[in-house]
Amino acid sequence: MSAPRLIGAVALGGALVFAGISHLTFARQEFQAQVPPWFPADKDFVVLASGVVEVSLGAALIVLRRRRVAVGLLAAAFFIAIFPGNISQYATGTDGFGLDSDRSRLIRLFFQPVLVVWALWSTGAWRELQTALAEAKPRR
Structure with a gap:
């Protein structure tokens, strides 16, 4: 693994650990703002589970x-799975984490795909997916 990828994976790992700890402790209520009102589970449970x-x-x-490749795929899937919460926060105009305007909530939506790509690139999962897709293509 190249140094930039390793640094990227470790940085993303550190960010996830910090975010998870904040879910479990000091920012629990803030994270509840991102749980969509239609989601069929207790908001606090969702926040605690996502923190873990x-x-x-x-x-x-x-x-x-x-x-790392498998973990990168799981992290990307996780970022995709929680995206509806970000969309809901924007659609309902719910404040949280300093996102107190439609503009800031909309900008936040564009950051989620960056996290998906970061997880795939930094772990080498992007390359593995490309290789697997190339090998799966029927030859003519």
Whole structure:
């Protein structure tokens, strides 16, 4: 793994661990603002569960070097899975994390795909996916 990718994976891992800890502790109420009102589960449970997932993914990105591709795929899937919460926050005009205007909530939506690409690129999962897709193509 190249140095930039390693740094990217460790930085993303650290960010996930921090976000997860904040879900579990000091920012619990703020994160509840991102749970869509239509989601069929207790908001506090969702925040706590996602915090545990974030801490786990972050630690895995830092520690499990041989499993980094799989962890990168899981992290990307997680970022996609929580995207409806960001959309809901924008659509309902719910304030949270300093996102107190439609403009700031809209800008936040564009950051989520960056996280997906970051997870795939920094772990080498992007390259693995491209290779797998190329090998799966029927030859003419």
